[in-house]
Amino acid sequence: MAVATLGTVVLDCPDPRALASFYAEVLGGTVEAEGEADWVDLRLPGGRTLAFQAAPGHVPPKWPAPDGSQQFHLDLTVEDMDAAEKEILALGAKVLETGDQERGWRVYADPAGHPFCLCAT
Template sequence: MALAKLGAVALDCPDPGALAAFYAGVLGGTVEAEGDGRWVDLRLPEGGTLAFQAAPGYVPPKWPAADASQQVHLDLTVEDLDAAEKEVLALGAKVLDAEDRRRGWRVYADPAGHPFCLCAC
């Protein structure tokens, strides 16, 4: 028996609405802002929630860097890496790892600097 159920994965960022819009463009879903916009939920089509929280003085993680660790990242599975890459770049992502384009994943940063991977399914 589980002790708890995952409610959401929350990312700190400087602009929750903008980052929620980025991930809505990548994953689909419905953006729901609460109150003053310092907390925004993205309700995902398959269930679950990705949340975004305003963090004063936010400093993005560096990848890879032992002194400014990423702490957590999202692995997003896609059918076509090349097509998905074009779309996330158009939405504002930045390439973090362009070394080996033949492997089954690629590393990017979202507009707030959080690392995420596109992974071939």
């Protein structure tokens, strides 16, 4: 029996509202923030929540970095890799690695520097 269930994945970043808006464009959903918003929730279709927390002095992870951990990354499944790449780059993502075309993935950084992958269905 499981001890817990996954609630929310939280990303530290310099500007929670801006990063939540980026992921809202990528994944859909509704950005929810109150006041100055050191914490912003992105309510995703299907009921999951992705949250963003202000982290003064945030230092983005490096990709790849054998001398430093990336901490985690998100795998985002897409139907049309080229179309999805065009859209995320227009939103401010940066290419980190072209990935493995045979296995169907490519690596990017979001505007705050967190790595994420687009993965073919």
